[in-house]
Amino acid sequence: MNIQATLSLVLILYFANHIIASDKDVQQYLDEQEKINNFPIKHLGYQQIVDTFYQLEKEYPHYIKVYDAVQQFNNETLPKAYCSENQSPQDLCKFIYAVITNYSDPKHVNFTQSFFSGNFHGDEVVGPNVLTYMAKYILEKPDLNILSKSFIVILPMSNPQGYSNNNREECSLKNGKYNCIDINRDFPYDTSERECFQSVGARIINFIWKKYLFTAAITFHGGMTAIGWPWGSTNHMISRSKGEISPDQNAFYTLGKRMSEIGGQYPNIPKYGYDILNDIVYPVKGSFEDWSYAASWERQIDPSFSSFFPKCQGISEEELYISESTARSLTYLIETTDLKSPGEHTYGTWQQIQRNDKGQGHVTRNIRLTLDFINNLSPSYEVATHKSANYTFYVKWAAEGCHQVSNTKLLVRESDLQSNTANNTYYSLQQLLDDGFKIYQEYTDYQGKVKDITSFKSQIIEFDDPRDRVIDIAIFSECDSFLTEKNSYAKPTIEPQSHFVRSRSNDSYIAENNGFFINSNKYIIKSLGPFQVSNYSLYTEPGTNQTDTSQSKNDYDYLIALFSIITVGALISYCIYKKFDSLGANNISFQELHNEDHQLQQLPKSQQQQQQQNQQKKVYNRDGGVNQYQLSQEEDGL
Numbered sequence: 001m002n003i004q005a006t007l008s009l010v011l012i013l014y015f016a017n018h019i020i021a022s023d024k025d026v027q028q029y030l031d032e033q034e035k036i037n038n039f040p041i042k043h044l045g046y047q048q049i050v051d052t053f054y055q056l057e058k059e060y061p062h063y064i065k066v067y068d069a070v071q072q073f074n075n076e077t078l079p080k081a082y083c084s085e086n087q088s089p090q091d092l093c094k095f096i097y098a099v100i101t102n103y104s105d106p107k108h109v110n111f112t113q114s115f116f117s118g119n120f121h122g123d124e125v126v127g128p129n130v131l132t133y134m135a136k137y138i139l140e141k142p143d144l145n146i147l148s149k150s151f152i153v154i155l156p157m158s159n160p161q162g163y164s165n166n167n168r169e170e171c172s173l174k175n176g177k178y179n180c181i182d183i184n185r186d187f188p189y190d191t192s193e194r195e196c197f198q199s200v201g202a203r204i205i206n207f208i209w210k211k212y213l214f215t216a217a218i219t220f221h222g223g224m225t226a227i228g229w230p231w232g233s234t235n236h237m238i239s240r241s242k243g244e245i246s247p248d249q250n251a252f253y254t255l256g257k258r259m260s261e262i263g264g265q266y267p268n269i270p271k272y273g274y275d276i277l278n279d280i281v282y283p284v285k286g287s288f289e290d291w292s293y294a295a296s297w298e299r300q301i302d303p304s305f306s307s308f309f310p311k312c313q314g315i316s317e318e319e320l321y322i323s324e325s326t327a328r329s330l331t332y333l334i335e336t337t338d339l340k341s342p343g344e345h346t347y348g349t350w351q352q353i354q355r356n357d358k359g360q361g362h363v364t365r366n367i368r369l370t371l372d373f374i375n376n377l378s379p380s381y382e383v384a385t386h387k388s389a390n391y392t393f394y395v396k397w398a399a400e401g402c403h404q405v406s407n408t409k410l411l412v413r414e415s416d417l418q419s420n421t422a423n424n425t426y427y428s429l430q431q432l433l434d435d436g437f438k439i440y441q442e443y444t445d446y447q448g449k450v451k452d453i454t455s456f457k458s459q460i461i462e463f464d465d466p467r468d469r470v471i472d473i474a475i476f477s478e479c480d481s482f483l484t485e486k487n488s489y490a491k492p493t494i495e496p497q498s499h500f501v502r503s504r505s506n507d508s509y510i511a512e513n514n515g516f517f518i519n520s521n522k523y524i525i526k527s528l529g530p531f532q533v534s535n536y537s538l539y540t541e542p543g544t545n546q547t548d549t550s551q552s553k554n555d556y557d558y559l560i561a562l563f564s565i566i567t568v569g570a571l572i573s574y575c576i577y578k579k580f581d582s583l584g585a586n587n588i589s590f591q592e593l594h595n596e597d598h599q600l601q602q603l604p605k606s607q608q609q610q611q612q613q614n615q616q617k618k619v620y621n622r623d624g625g626v627n628q629y630q631l632s633q634e635e636d637g638l
C-alpha cells in the first residue's frame with residue numbers, strides 16, 4: 001500500500017485549506033478527500049499485523065515504540081505458544097504491544113494512559129484490525145490532538161496463537177503438555193486457584209498492567225453487538241438475569257453511551273446497545289474487565305471478597321502482587337459484530353473513520369469511537385482569541401473531554417509590561433488569583449456536553465481607558481462533578497473507585513506507578529497570553545471607524561484549524577467550521593445535557609428495546625438452562 005505518501009499530502013492540503021478556508025474550499029477539500037480515501041480496509045493476518053507495527057515504529061520513532069511482551073517478560077515458566085507448525089524458539093508467537101505517545105514531550109509520563117486489547121478470542125477478528133489501523137491513523141494524522149495528551153498501549157493480538165490459527169482459546173505447551181485456555185476466564189477474579197494465569201495472554205497482560213498506569217481500557221470481542229462494562233462476574237448477580245452496578249456506574253454509563261452514539265449505525269450495522277456486562281452479555285468467572293477495574297480495591301473494602309481473588313497455582317506472590325493503583329480502570333468490553341469473522345467487505349473504507357455519513361464499517365466505526373474515547377479521557381480547552389478595535393478583545397472557547405462543565409470563570413490579568421507571561425501550569429483557581437489574575441466574568445448557568453462544542457459565546461473583554469496594554473487571559477471550569485456523586489444503588493455502596501472519577505473529584509489526586517502519574521482533572525484551566533491590546537487607530541483602516549469582525553478572521557481561522565484537528569470527523573469539522581464562521585456575529589446555541597444524563601442515580605434501565613434484542617442472543621448463548629451462577633466456559637461463547 002502506497003497510501004502513506006498520499007495521506008501526508010492530503011494532510012498538508014487539508015491544513016493549507018483550513019488556514020485560509022472558505023466554504024467553497026472546505027467543500028472542495030471534502031470532495032478531493034473522498035476520492036483519495038475511498039479505499040477499502042483489508043483484513044490483516046497475524047504476520048501482517050506484526051510487520052505493520054514494526055514498520056510504523058521505523059517511520060515514527062518519536063511517537064511509537066513496539067515491544068514483544070514475551071521477550072520482555074522473559075519468564076521461563078511461561079507456557080509456549082507457537083504461531084507456526086515448527087516449534088523452534090523463533091516460531092514462538094509474538095505478543096507485540098505498542099506504546100503510542102509523544103516521547104519528545106517530557107510530560108508524556110503524565111498523559112492519560114489507556115489500554116486496548118485486540119482479541120482474547122482468536123477467532124474474533126475485528127479487534128486486531130481496528131487497533132492496527134487505528135495506530136496507523138493516529139500516526140499519520142499527528143494533528144488529531146491525541147499524541148499531545150494521550151499515552152496509548154495497544155496489544156493488537158492478545159491471543160496471537162488463536163488469531164493465526166483461527167481458534168478461540170490460546171493453545172500452548174506447558175511442561176510438555178498441550179493446553180487450550182480461554183484468556184478471558186483466566187484472571188484472578190471470581191475464580192479458582194487452578195484456573196487463573198495459566199495462559200500466556202493473561203500473564204502478559206498482568207505484566208503490562210503492572211508496568212504502566214491505566215485510566216481506562218477497551219477489550220474487543222465478537223459474536224454479538226454490544227458495549228458492556230463491569231460488573232460482569234458471577235459474584236455480582238442479583239437474580240438470574242440482573243446484575244449489580246458498580247460504584248463507577250455513572251461514569252461507565254456516560255462514556256458507554258457516548259461510544260454507542262459515536263459508533264453510529266447503518267442498515268446492516270445496528271447501533272450498539274450499552275449496559276453492564278452482567279445484563280447485556282452474561283457473567284463470567286475470571287474476566288479481564290472486572291479484574292482490571294476492581295482488583296486494586298475491592299478486597300480492601302470487604303475482606304469477604306478475598307475468595308474472589310485467589311492465588312494462582314504456580315504463580316509467585318511477586319507476580320500476583322498488584323498495587324493500590326494498578327487495577328482501577330474504566331474497562332469496557334466491545335462485542336463488535338454478531339459474526340465473529342464478518343468478512344473484510346464489511347470492514348469499511350478509510351474515509352469512514354472521519355465521516356459517519358459515508359456508511360459504516362465494522363472496523364472504521366470502532367476506530368472512530370475509540371479515538372473519541374481516548375480524547376475524552378483528557379479534558380482540555382480549545383480557545384480562540386480575536387483582537388478588535390475599540391479596546392476590546394474577543395475570546396471564545398470550547399471544552400473537550402468534559403461531559404459537563406460548571407463554575408466557569410474567565411480571568412484577565414492586565415499590565416503595561418511586554419514581559420507579562422502567564423504560567424502554563426495552574427492547578428487551582430487560587431493559584432491564578434495569587435498570580436495576579438482577576439475574575440472578569442463568571443458563568444453559573446452554562447453547561448455543555450462533551451465535544452458537541454461546550455461552547456461559550458464570544459466573550460468580549462472591554463477596557464474603558466484608552467491605552468495600550470498587555471493582557472493574559474485564563475479560563476477555569478470544573479469538569480464532570482456530576483460523575484463523582486456516590487451511587488446509592490452501587491455494590492459495594494461506596495464512593496467511585498476508578499482513577500477516572502477520583503481524578504475528577506479530588507483536586508489533589510495523584511496516583512503513581514513506575515514513574516507514571518495520574519494527576520487531578522477536577523478543574524480544566526487554560527492560560528493564554530500575552531496579548532497586546534492597542535488603541536483604535538492600530539486596528540482600523542484610516543478614515544473609517546467600522547469594526548468589522550467578520551472581515552478580520554485570522555484568529556478565528558486558527559480556531560477553525562484547531563477544531564478540524566481535534567475532531568475526528570471531517571464532517572463534524574465542517575459543521576464546526578460553519579458554526580465558528582458565524583461566531584463573530586451570532587451566538588452559539590448551547591447543548592443542554594439530555595435529561596436522562598441526570599438520572600444516573602437510578603438503576604441502569606437503559607434501552608428496554610436493546611435489552612430485548614440482546615435478550616434473545618443472550619439466551620441462545622447462555623446454552624439453554626445452565627445455571628448462571630455456575631456457568632461453564634461456553635464452547636461458543638462471546
Ligand SMILES: *[C@@H]1O[C@H](CO)[C@@H](O)[C@H](O)[C@H]1NC(C)=O
Nearest residue numbers: 106107108109110510517519
Ligand atoms: C508529573 O506529575 C507529577 C505528580 O503531579 C509531578 O511531580 C511531575 O513533575 C510531573 N512530571 C512532568 C514531567 O510534568
Ligand SMILES: *[C@@H]1O[C@H](CO)[C@@H](O)[C@H](O)[C@H]1NC(C)=O
Nearest residue numbers: 102104105106142143147148
Ligand atoms: C511533541 O512534543 C514536542 C516537544 O514538546 C512538540 O514540539 C511537538 O509539537 C509535539 N508533537 C505533537 C504531535 O504533539
Ligand SMILES: *[C@@H]1O[C@H](CO)[C@@H](O)[C@H](O)[C@H]1NC(C)=O
Nearest residue numbers: 074075076077314315316319
Ligand atoms: C517467573 O514466574 C514464576 C511464577 O510466577 C516466578 O516464581 C519466577 O520468579 C519468575 N521468574 C523470573 C525470572 O521472573
Ligand SMILES: *[C@@H]1O[C@H](CO)[C@@H](O)[C@H](O)[C@H]1NC(C)=O
Nearest residue numbers: 422423425426431432434435
Ligand atoms: C509563575 O511564574 C513566575 C515566574 O517564573 C513565578 O514567579 C510565579 O510564582 C509563577 N506562578 C505560579 C502560580 O506558579
Ligand SMILES: *[C@@H]1O[C@H](CO)[C@@H](O)[C@H](O)[C@H]1NC(C)=O
Nearest residue numbers: 389390391462463464465466
Ligand atoms: C466601543 O464602541 C462602542 C460602540 O461603538 C461604544 O459604545 C463604546 O463606548 C466604545 N468603547 C470605548 C472604550 O471606546
Ligand SMILES: *[C@@H]1O[C@H](CO)[C@@H](O)[C@H](O)[C@H]1NC(C)=O
Nearest residue numbers: 466467468534535536537538
Ligand atoms: C494609539 O496608537 C497610536 C499608534 O501606536 C499612538 O501613537 C497613540 O499614542 C495611541 N493612543 C493612545 C491614547 O494610547
Ligand SMILES: *[C@@H]1O[C@H](CO)[C@@H](O)[C@H](O)[C@H]1NC(C)=O
Nearest residue numbers: 502505506507508509510511
Ligand atoms: C485526594 O487525593 C489525595 C492524593 O491522592 C489523597 O491523599 C486524599 O485522601 C484524597 N482525598 C479524598 C477526599 O479522597
Ligand SMILES: *[C@@H]1O[C@H](CO)[C@@H](O)[C@H](O)[C@H]1NC(C)=O
Nearest residue numbers: 390536540542543544545546
Ligand atoms: C471615528 O471615531 C472618532 C472617535 O469616536 C471620531 O472622532 C471620528 O469623527 C470618527 N470618524 C469617522 C470617519 O466616523
Ligand SMILES: [Zn+2]
Nearest residue numbers: 121221222638
Ligand atoms: Zn470473545
